[in-house]
Amino acid sequence: MCATCGCDANASSSIRQFGENHPHPHDHDHSHDHTHSKTIIEVEKDVLYENNLLAQRNRGYFEAKNILALNLVSSPGSGKTSLLERTLTDLKDQFTCYVIEGDQQTSRDADRIHATGTRVAQINTGKGCHLDAHMILHAVQGMKPAENSILFIENVGNLVCPAMFDLGEKERVVIISVTEGDDKPIKYPDMFHTSTLCIINKIDLLPYVPFSMDKVKEHARQVNPTLSFLEVSCTSGEGLPAWYQWLKEKIQVPEQV
Amino acid sequence: MHELSIVMSIIRIAETESAKNNAIKVEEIELDIGALSGIEMTAFDFAWQQAVRATLLEHSKRKINHIPGEGQCMDCAALFPMQQLYEPCPVCGEHFVSVQKGKELRVKSLVVN
Numbered sequence: 422m423c424a425t426c427g428c429d430a431n432a433s434s435s436i437r438q439f440g441e442n443h444p445h446p447h448d449h450d451h452s453h454d455h456t457h458s459k460t461i462i463e464v465e466k467d468v469l470y471e472n473n474l475l476a477q478r479n480r481g482y483f484e485a486k487n488i489l490a491l492n493l494v495s496s497p498g499s500g501k502t503s504l505l506e507r508t509l510t511d512l513k514d515q516f517t518c519y520v521i522e523g524d525q526q527t528s529r530d531a532d533r534i535h536a537t538g539t540r541v542a543q544i545n546t547g548k549g550c551h552l553d554a555h556m557i558l559h560a561v562q563g564m565k566p567a568e569n570s571i572l573f574i575e576n577v578g579n580l581v582c583p584a585m586f587d588l589g590e591k592e593r594v595v596i597i598s599v600t601e602g603d604d605k606p607i608k609y610p611d612m613f614h615t616s617t618l619c620i621i622n623k624i625d626l627l628p629y630v631p632f633s634m635d636k637v638k639e640h641a642r643q644v645n646p647t648l649s650f651l652e653v654s655c656t657s658g659e660g661l662p663a664w665y666q667w668l669k670e671k672i673q674v675p676e677q678v
Numbered sequence: 679m680h681e682l683s684i685v686m687s688i689i690r691i692a693e694t695e696s697a698k699n700n701a702i703k704v705e706e707i708e709l710d711i712g713a714l715s716g717i718e719m720t721a722f723d724f725a726w727q728q729a730v731r732a733t734l735l736e737h738s739k740r741k742i743n744h745i746p747g748e749g750q751c752m753d754c755a756a757l758f759p760m761q762q763l764y765e766p767c768p769v770c771g772e773h774f775v776s777v778q779k780g781k782e783l784r785v786k787s788l789v790v791n
Contacts, residue, residue, distance in 0.1 A: 459705065462695050462788040468687045468709075469783065550679055582680035585716050610763040611716050643764040646773045 472586055475554035479561065479589025483572070489672045490572045492590035494612055496605075497578030499598040500622040502530045503655040504664075505573055509537040512665060516672065517570040521560045523552040523577045530575065540564060551582040554589055571672060584611040592671065598623040599632040606641035613644045618651065620664065625654040681717060682725040684783070689733050691785045696734055701790030704738045708787045712745040714763060714780035747780030 467473065483490045493501050502522075509518055520541040522530045531543035542560040544552060557574065566572055574590060576583045595616040597605055600623060606613040613619065619641055621634070634652070641648050651667065653660035692704055711717055730736050747760035751767035752774035758767065760780060766773050 459789055459791050460699055460701065462699055462790060464691065464695050464785045464787055466691055466695075466785050467783065468684055468691070468785060471687060471690070549683070551683075553683070581716075582683075585680055585684075607762075607764045614763050640764070643766070643773050 472554045475558055476587035476589040479554055479557055483589060486568045488566050488570050488572050490574065490590045492574050492576060492588050492593045493596060494576045494583050494593060495578060495596035496580045499596045500655055501575050501596055502533055504622060505575060506533055506537055507655045509539045517567050519564055519566045519570060519572045521574045523575060525577065546577055550577060550579050551586050552576050552588060553586045557588045571668065580609040580612050584615050592617045594618045594620060596620045596622055599627050599630055603633050603637035604640055606644050610644040613641050616648060618649050621650060621652045623654060624652050624659060625657045679721060681721040682729060685725045685729040688785055689729060689735055692735055692788060695788055696790050699790060704734045704788055704790050706739040706741060706789035707735060708741045710743045710745055710782040710784040710786050712780035712782035714747040714777060715783040745779055745782050748778045749775040750778050752776055
């Protein structure tokens with residue numbers, strides 16, 4: 422990692438030294454002492470501690486500037502970018518918004534967001550399957566988001582890997598569309614376990630697909646009983662006012678006196 | 679394949695800790711990996727073989743403590759073994775379960791010289 426991140430943390434680790442002094446018989450006619458010296462380092466360090474440190478650093482920055490940072494996660498094709506396009510267009514006059522786009526390749530999503538007039542940064546992870554806190558740190562450094570704004574982080578479309586990586590977000594929002602199976606929450610439990618809001622998208626297609634709204638919620642609550650739900654369609658606009666209301670409650674912009 | 683990122687983080691921790699202790703060789707590395715940590719061991723082993731090449735860990739003995747999942751019901755306080763995050767409490771059937779063990783993903787110790 423780079424030198425500006427402060428990742429070279431001196432986390433405490435205790436060292437226990439031990440040497441063995443013991444008589445060591447050889448196949449010749451005398452014996453003498455050897456010293457075998459090994460060091461055991463009691464590391465006791467979380468494998469993701471570097472990521473978690475940077476995530477907390479991001480979180481502190483967002484809190485200090487009252488930036489509502491949201492980590493949007495889903496499988497590919499559930500409509501994250503469409504939801505953002507619609508949201509950014511509808512809320513343009515009410516909030517200052519920023520977007521960080523995560524994809525393995527291309528800037529297609531960033532181009533779509535850019536077309537709404539929103540400041541956007543594209544992260545291409547190459548072969549990587551998730552965003553991490555380090556990438557967000559640098560994207561934010563370049564972006565310099567204003568105070569009292571919303572930062573949408575659209576993670577790589579993947580319901581597995583991004584679950585493990587804290588980015589410093591305030592809320593993790595998992596999006597599922599009705600064209601996916603209603604058993605997805607128990608097939609990919611980690612993502613639903615770590616999210617606070619579940620947006621069920623493409624509800625205009627409900628008449629055409631065997632998707633049970635009750636079942637998907639039941640499955641999701643088995644994994645995470647405190648998860649909240651919003652049902653939306655980016656095509657018809659149904660349910661979007663509730664999503665905008667949710668955003669307004671979370672951002673809590675101080676009123677001008 | 680987030681397992682590759684995980685292995686890379688482990689290598690970085692081993693290198694940092696070894697450098698602090700002026701060690702040139704890691705003989706053994708001990709890891710704690712919980713059953714609910716999100717690590718798929720087959721993918722982890724595959725990533726490990728590829729990633730440790732030409733690092734301090736290339737010839738290290740790897741010891742893994744697999745920690746089974748344990749949940750506690752928030753309603754009736756029962757402790758029970760947990761294989762999956764969506765399992766209900768076996769005593770009262772509620773889903774308000776707090777994971778007590780099994781989320782571990784730690785470098786526990788290194789033996790260096």
